[in-house]
Amino acid sequence: MAAEAPSQSANSIVADFDSILILDFGSQYSHLIVRRCREFNVYCEMLPCTQKLADLKWKPKGIILSGSPFSVYEKDAPRVDPAVFDAGVPVLGICYGLQETANFFGARVEASDHREYGEAIIKVLSQPADAPAHLNKLFEGIPEESPVWMSHSDRLHSLPEGFTTIATTESAPWAAIAHNEKPIYGIQFHPEVTHSLRGKDVLQRFVINICGCARGWTMEEFIDKEIERIRKLVGPTGQVIGAVSGGVDSSVAAKLMHEAIGDRFHAIMVDNGVLRLNEAEQVHKMLCEDLGVNLTVVDASELFLGKLKGVEDPETKRKIIGNTFIEVFEEKAAELERDIEKTGAKGGKIEWLLQGTLYPDVIESISFKGPSATIKTHHNVGGLLDNMKLKLIEPLRELFKDEVRALGRLLKIPTHLVMRHPFPGPGLAIRILGEITPEQVRIAQHADAIFIEEIRKAGIYDQMSQAFCALLPVKAVGVQGDRRTYEQVICVRAVKTEDFMTAEWFDFPPAVLRKLSNRITNEVNGINRVVMDITSKPPGTIEWL
Numbered sequence: 001m002a003a004e005a006p007s008q009s010a011n012s013i014v015a016d017f018d019s020i021l022i023l024d025f026g027s028q029y030s031h032l033i034v035r036r037c038r039e040f041n042v043y044c045e046m047l048p049c050t051q052k053l054a055d056l057k058w059k060p061k062g063i064i065l066s067g068s069p070f071s072v073y074e075k076d077a078p079r080v081d082p083a084v085f086d087a088g089v090p091v092l093g094i095c096y097g098l099q100e101t102a103n104f105f106g107a108r109v110e111a112s113d114h115r116e117y118g119e120a121i122i123k124v125l126s127q128p129a130d131a132p133a134h135l136n137k138l139f140e141g142i143p144e145e146s147p148v149w150m151s152h153s154d155r156l157h158s159l160p161e162g163f164t165t166i167a168t169t170e171s172a173p174w175a176a177i178a179h180n181e182k183p184i185y186g187i188q189f190h191p192e193v194t195h196s197l198r199g200k201d202v203l204q205r206f207v208i209n210i211c212g213c214a215r216g217w218t219m220e221e222f223i224d225k226e227i228e229r230i231r232k233l234v235g236p237t238g239q240v241i242g243a244v245s246g247g248v249d250s251s252v253a254a255k256l257m258h259e260a261i262g263d264r265f266h267a268i269m270v271d272n273g274v275l276r277l278n279e280a281e282q283v284h285k286m287l288c289e290d291l292g293v294n295l296t297v298v299d300a301s302e303l304f305l306g307k308l309k310g311v312e313d314p315e316t317k318r319k320i321i322g323n324t325f326i327e328v329f330e331e332k333a334a335e336l337e338r339d340i341e342k343t344g345a346k347g348g349k350i351e352w353l354l355q356g357t358l359y360p361d362v363i364e365s366i367s368f369k370g371p372s373a374t375i376k377t378h379h380n381v382g383g384l385l386d387n388m389k390l391k392l393i394e395p396l397r398e399l400f401k402d403e404v405r406a407l408g409r410l411l412k413i414p415t416h417l418v419m420r421h422p423f424p425g426p427g428l429a430i431r432i433l434g435e436i437t438p439e440q441v442r443i444a445q446h447a448d449a450i451f452i453e454e455i456r457k458a459g460i461y462d463q464m465s466q467a468f469c470a471l472l473p474v475k476a477v478g479v480q481g482d483r484r485t486y487e488q489v490i491c492v493r494a495v496k497t498e499d500f501m502t503a504e505w506f507d508f509p510p511a512v513l514r515k516l517s518n519r520i521t522n523e524v525n526g527i528n529r530v531v532m533d534i535t536s537k538p539p540g541t542i543e544w545l
C-alpha cells in the first residue's frame with residue numbers, strides 16, 4: 001500500500017503546528033533537510049516536487065526546494081510549480097533548487113567543466129548598508145569563511161535579474177543568491193549534510209529567523225494533540241486492533257493507543273517460531289504488566305515452521321512469513337471481535353487497525369524518485385488493509401525513530417525497551433541461511449542470546465544500532481576436548497547507522513570479542529567457530545538475507 005503524506009490525510013494534526021514544506025526533486029539528501037528542520041522543533045514535511053501548491057491542504061510558513069540528480073536544462077527535468085514564488089512565503093532553493101530558481105527567473109544554467117564534489121570554502125559577501133535587510137538574514141552570524149559540502153556539475157551562467165549575490169566559492173561565483181525584494185534565496189551547497197560546518201545554522205536562519213516558525217514541534221505537545229486526535233477519530237465506543245512485536249515502534253504506538261482509549265485497544269503478537277529466545281513471554285510480560293496494554297500472544301510457530309520447511313530462498317522465506325502472518329492475524333482478529341460482541345460491549349465491532357508506520361516509510365513511498373528498486377521485500381502488515389476493510393490509524397507516521405524514542409520516554413516506557421535494537425518481522429528466518437529447522441532455530445536463538453548478553457554486560461549496547469548473529473550452514477573442522485568436531489559457524493554482526501540506509505560495522509573491544517567467541521563455542525551445541533562480519537552497507541546489507 002502506497003503511503004499518503006501525513007498532512008494530506010483528512011485527519012492530519014499538521015495544521016496545529018508552524019510547518020515548512022520541502023519539495024523533493026529527487027536528491028539523495030532530501031530526507032536530511034527534513035531531519036535538520038525537525039531538530040529545530042519545527043514540523044516540516046517533504047512532498048514530491050510534482051505537488052501543486054493549490055492542492056495543498058495546509059499553508060506552509062516557508063518552502064525549501066531540494067537538490068536533484070537532474071539538470072534543469074534537460075528535457076524531462078522536473079519543474080518547480082510557479083505558484084511557489086507567489087505564495088507570499090520565503091523560499092530556499094538548495095543546489096538544483098537554486099538552479100531551478102535561477103532558471104525560473106530567466107538565468108541560464110549550464111554544464112560546467114568545474115565540477116564540485118566535496119568540500120569548498122564559502123565566502124559570505126557583506127552587503128552595503130542601504131541594502132534590503134533580508135539580504136543579510138540567511139548568513140547572519142555565520143563566519144565570513146567556512147567549509148561547505150558541494151555536489152554539483154552544473155552552474156549558473158549569470159545572475160538572474162533582480163537578484164544579488166550573497167556568497168561565493170572559488171568555483172561558484174553565485175554560490176548563494178537572494179532576490180532583491182522578496183525573501184527568495186538559492187544556495188549551491190548542501191546545508192543539510194554535516195560536512196557543511198555551519199549548514200545547520202544556515203537552515204536555522206531560514207526556518208526560524210526568515211520564515212518566523214515557532215518551535216512548537218515537541219513530543220510533549222505531540223502526545224496531547226495525538227491522543228485527542230485518536231479519541232475523536234475512534235469515537236466513544238470504537239475498537240482498535242494492532243499487531244505488536246515488542247519492537248520500539250509498535251510498543252510506543254500501542255502505549256499511545258492505550259492512553260487514548262484504554263482497553264478498547266487490542267494488541268496481537270504472533271509467535272512465528274523464529275523469534276528470539278523467550279521473546280514471546282518477555283513481550284507479553286512487558287506489554288501487559290509494564291505498559292498495561294491488552295496483549296494476546298498467538299502461538300503459530302508450528303504453522304510457520306511447517307510452511308518454511310525445506311525453503312532456502314530468502315525472498316520465498318520473506319513472502320511465506322508475510323502471508324502467513326496476515327492469515328494468522330486476520331483469524332485472531334475475527335475471533336477477538338466475536339469475543340468482544342459476546343461481552344455485549346457497545347459498538348463491539350473492530351473498525352480500526354493500528355500500524356506503527358514511521359515517517360521514513362512514508363518518505364520512501366512518496367519521494368519524487370518513487371520507491372527505489374527493490375533490494376529486499378521488507379515484511380510488514382500493510383497488506384491487511386484491503387482484505388479487512390479496516391480503517392488505518394497510524395499515530396507515528398509523522399515521526400522519525402529518535403522522535404519515537406523520545407515519545408516512548410515521555411510515555412514512561414522503560415529505557416531498555418525504548419533503546420531496543422530493531423528486530424525484523426521475518427525474525428531469525430533471515431538470519432539462518434539455508435533451511436530453517438527447529439534445531440537451526442535453537443542454535444540461532446542460543447547464540448544470539450549470548451551475543452546480546454555480552455554486549456549488554458560490556459555496556460556498549462546503546463553505542464551500536466543493531467547487533468545479531470547469523471547462522472551459516474557451512475561446516476568447519478574443530479577440536480573440542482581433544483576430539484575432532486565438524487560443525488556449523490556463527491557469524492556475529494553489529495552495525496552503527498543513522499537511518500539504516502547505510503551502515504558502518506561496529507568496532508568491538510577485543511576483550512568482548514574474546515569472551516563472546518569463547519562462550520558461543522563452549523555453550524552452543526552445534527557451533528565450533530565464530531566469525532565476524534566487517535562489511536559496511538553498501539556493499540553489504542545489514543541482514544544476511
Ligand SMILES: Nc1ncnc2c1ncn2[C@@H]1O[C@H](COP(=O)(O)OP(=O)(O)OP(=O)(O)O)[C@@H](O)[C@H]1O
Binds near residue numbers: 246250269355425
Ligand atoms: N511477531 C509479530 N507479531 C505481531 N506483529 C508483528 C510481529 N513482527 C512484526 N510485527 C508488525 O510489523 C510491524 C513492522 O515491524 P518492525 O520490526 O518494522 O517494527 P517494530 O517491531 O514495531 O519496531 P522495530 O523496528 O524497533 O523492531 C510492527 O510494527 C508490527 O506491527
Ligand SMILES: O=c1[nH]c(=O)c2[nH+]cn([C@@H]3O[C@H](COP(=O)(O)O)[C@@H](O)[C@H]3O)c2[nH]1
Binds near residue numbers: 540
Ligand atoms: O520489519 C522488518 N521486516 C523486514 O522484512 C526486514 N528486512 C530487514 N529489516 C530491517 O531493516 C534494516 C535494514 O536492513 P537491510 O540492510 O538488511 O535491508 C535492518 O534494521 C533490518 O533488521 C526488516 N525489518
Ligand SMILES: NC(=O)CC[C@H](N)C(=O)O
Binds near residue numbers: 070072096151154
Ligand atoms: N545535487 C544537485 O542538486 C545537483 C544538481 C545538478 N544535477 C548538478 O549537477 O549541478
Ligand SMILES: [Mg+2]
Binds near residue numbers: 423425
Ligand atoms: Mg521489529
